[in-house]
Amino acid sequence: MSQLRDLVVIGHRTVPARFLDVRFARSSGPGGQNVNKVETKVDLRLDVNRLVEVLAPSVAARVRHQLSARLDADGTLRVVCDEHRERARNVATALDRMEQMLQAAAKPRKKRRATKPTRGSKERRLKEKKRRAGLKKDRGKKDWT
Numbered sequence: 688m689s690q691l692r693d694l695v696v697i698g699h700r701t702v703p704a705r706f707l708d709v710r711f712a713r714s715s716g717p718g719g720q721n722v723n724k725v726e727t728k729v730d731l732r733l734d735v736n737r738l739v740e741v742l743a744p745s746v747a748a749r750v751r752h753q754l755s756a757r758l759d760a761d762g763t764l765r766v767v768c769d770e771h772r773e774r775a776r777n778v779a780t781a782l783d784r785m786e787q788m789l790q791a792a793a794k795p796r797k798k799r800r801a802t803k804p805t806r807g808s809k810e811r812r813l814k815e816k817k818r819r820a821g822l823k824k825d826r827g828k829k830d831w832t
Contacts, residue, residue: 690778694786696750696793700742707785708732709778714769721772728769729777731785736762746793753792764788 691704714728735758738747751762758764766788768781804812 690775692782694782694789696742696786696789697746700746702733702738702741702789706733706737706741708734709781711774714772714777725774727772727774727777729767729774729781731766731768731778731781733764733785734762735764742793749795750789750792754788757788 691707691709693701693704694707695701708731710730710732711726712728712730713723713726735747735751735754738750742750751758754764764785766781766785768777768784770780771777
């Protein structure tokens with residue numbers, strides 16, 4: 688399809704448009720009688736298992752892991768867009784969304800450095816503990832005599 692383009696993932700690494708599968712359906716929402724005639728809703732799919740062909744295996748594995756909640760049983764990432772009344776704008780929006788997802792997933796995560804709590808944070812924690820303990824102590828039985 689001429690509307691599809693390559694997706695830039697990291698630097699000069701791209702996912703070729705031939706890896707993408709696009710389907711169209713009738714959209715809901717505004718458009719009057721037009722929505723009953725024109726298929727403007729876009730269903731863009733990418734088989735994440737094929738990313739090994741164009742990305743480093745470690746990057747492809749990271750993308751698969753980060754997007755695991757969005758993948759179906761076959762390992763397909765799916766983006767659906769029906770925001771606009773025009774098919775071309777929906778295709779462009781879906782491509783942008785998928786590209787952003789892939790870029791975010793491919794980005795290496797910062798390693799967490801273990802740090803010690805500061806003196807101020809320790810003091811605040813103990814002060815809050817004492818305050819809560821006092822509240823709970825006051826809930827006990829009182830001798831009103």
